[in-house]
Amino acid sequence: MLRHLIKNAYVVDPSTGLEGKRDILIEGEKIKRIGEEVFEPEAQIIDADGLIAAPGFVDLHVHFRDPGQTYKEDILSGSKSAVAGGFTTVVCMPNTSPPIDSPEVAQYVIAKANCWGLCNVYPAGTITRGRKGEQLSDFFLLKEAGCVAFTDDGSPVMDAGIMRRALQLSAQLGVPILNHCEDDSLAEGVVNEGEVSALLGISSRPPEAEDVLNARDCILAHYTGGHVHIQHLTTALGTEIVRIFKGKGTPVTCEVNPNHLVFTEEETFRTGSMARVNPPLRKEEDLKALRSALADGTIDCIATDHAPHGDFEKGRIEKAMPGMIGLQTALPIMLRLVEEGVIDMKRMVQLMSTNPARIIGIDGGTLREGSVADIVLFDPKREWIFGEETNFSKSKNTPLWGKKLKGKVIYTIKGGKIVYKDN
Ligand SMILES: [Zn+2]
Structure with missing residues (x-):
């Protein structure tokens, strides 16, 4: 042996x-x-x-673009990036083409990852068929096929009735619902709403677009007992919303993208379309609130939202696809926060490994003997x-x-x- x-x-x-x-x-x-x-x-x-x-890192939020957009990434290149960043387990978002809304696509992802064997790759299934926000996917079949969570990531679930039903099912199945919280009717632009959008004269996404869905989902989790996991939290008020519901014992967890802990909207002046991400980079006060929430336990984990795009998709900011790659840069960013005294090393490992492993209920996140x-x-x-x-x-x-x-x-x-x- x-x-x-x-x-x-x-x-x-x-x-x-x-x-x-x-x-x-x-x-x-x-x-x-x-x-x-x-x-x-x-x-x-x-x-x-x-x-x-440390126990291998676990990332609940990556886009490997496979099947469908493998010029951006595929399961092999994504897995290589993951292990080079210290991640031994990742959860793939289902906004692929076709989306992961059937057992066949879920099994394709698992089989392809297993064939390389570099990294544990778990698929998340869609909440709604085709990510259209209209009809629930078959959670039972998707879970059986190996999905460890459900999300329409990239898009929110706008219909509160569908979200409520999804959370009721999640309570039965013991599988978390991950939501990309941004209300479509409020988030139409490309950067945070404020001085930067005004100065550049470009359309914006105000923080309330995120906060209203975050609050709605916490309320629905509160009444249904279903586990909601708020994806890529970015606002100061958002941290308070989650804190309030955690205080009530509501089954809510949340993640933050490391980039939102070190960049503000002003990064747009420096790197233009590279700074474009949904939800957008926010203000200094939001960054500070996220850092406090990281330290006090309100934020459960780090998730990279690794979102690869080709060069041609990152031209002018108004037309650029949202998202940043992040698997290899997460650790250096988090170590910077340790160096600055925002969190200690133990908390960093908890955020990158122990807690995310617990959220999806997998082996890992520990160095215990056996x-x-x-x-x-x-x-x-x-x-x-x-x-x-x-x-x-x-x-x-x-x-x-x-x-x-x-x-x-x-x-x-x-x-x-x-x-x-x-x-
Ligand atoms: Zn998202």
Whole structure:
């Protein structure tokens, strides 16, 4: 049986509370032992001196564009980006072509991911057929086919009656409903509504477009008992809405995209269409509120909303497709927040691994002995440039393209196998 022995890693595992220098013995797919001095003559040694070991990261929000738009990304290039970013598990959004609204498409995604075996790829099924917002998908069949969540991401579910029914079913099935909260009738433009949209004379998406659906979904979750997960939260008021409902014991969780923790709408002046994302980059006060909510536990997890687009789709901002790639830049952004004292390392790992694993109820998010050996080893100080040489995505749409970043994944291990190694 294949054995790896990780020597002298600084282990950070919020699931057990463990923080300190340890050796980790992996046997087959599992973590066999964690201890201060572990010996195993048969094992291949991984020298992890100076590296932090954490449970592999889990991303509840990626777009791998497969099937249908594989010029932007596919399951292989997406998986490579994921493991290079330290992610061992991702949840694929169903806004593919065709969408993941049938067991066949869900099974295609799973089979293709398994055939490469780099990263655990779970599909999310659509809430409504064809993501049209009219008729519920067959949640039972989709769950059976391997879907771990339901969402019409890219679009909101505008009909409150459909959302209520979806949450009732979610309560029965124990599968979360993820909603992209932006009211279509309010969010028609391309950047946040405010000085930047006024100065550039471009159409906008006001924060209330997001807040009204966030509040509606919290209310519906409150009454139905269904689990709603608010995707890519961006507003100050939004953090308060979630906090209020969590205080009532409502089954609500939420995620934030790392980019919204470091960029404001003013990034539009610097990188133009690269700064275009839905919901849009907001104001300094929103960024500060998101950071507080990250620290106080209101925000449950980080999700990259990795959204690749071709160069030709990122021209003039008014016409540009929304979204940024984010799998390889998430860790450096989060480490910057650790360095700035916004959160500590343990909280960072909780946000990137333990909590998202719990939200979709999968194995992972822990380094407990006997659990699956999904592990990331990273150097928090290593500097590198995110560019042609280091990028694994087929796309390069991010304001961080060509920038120097701090914090690099050195090894990613999935199910006991080394699936990424920095060289
Ligand atoms: Zn979205």
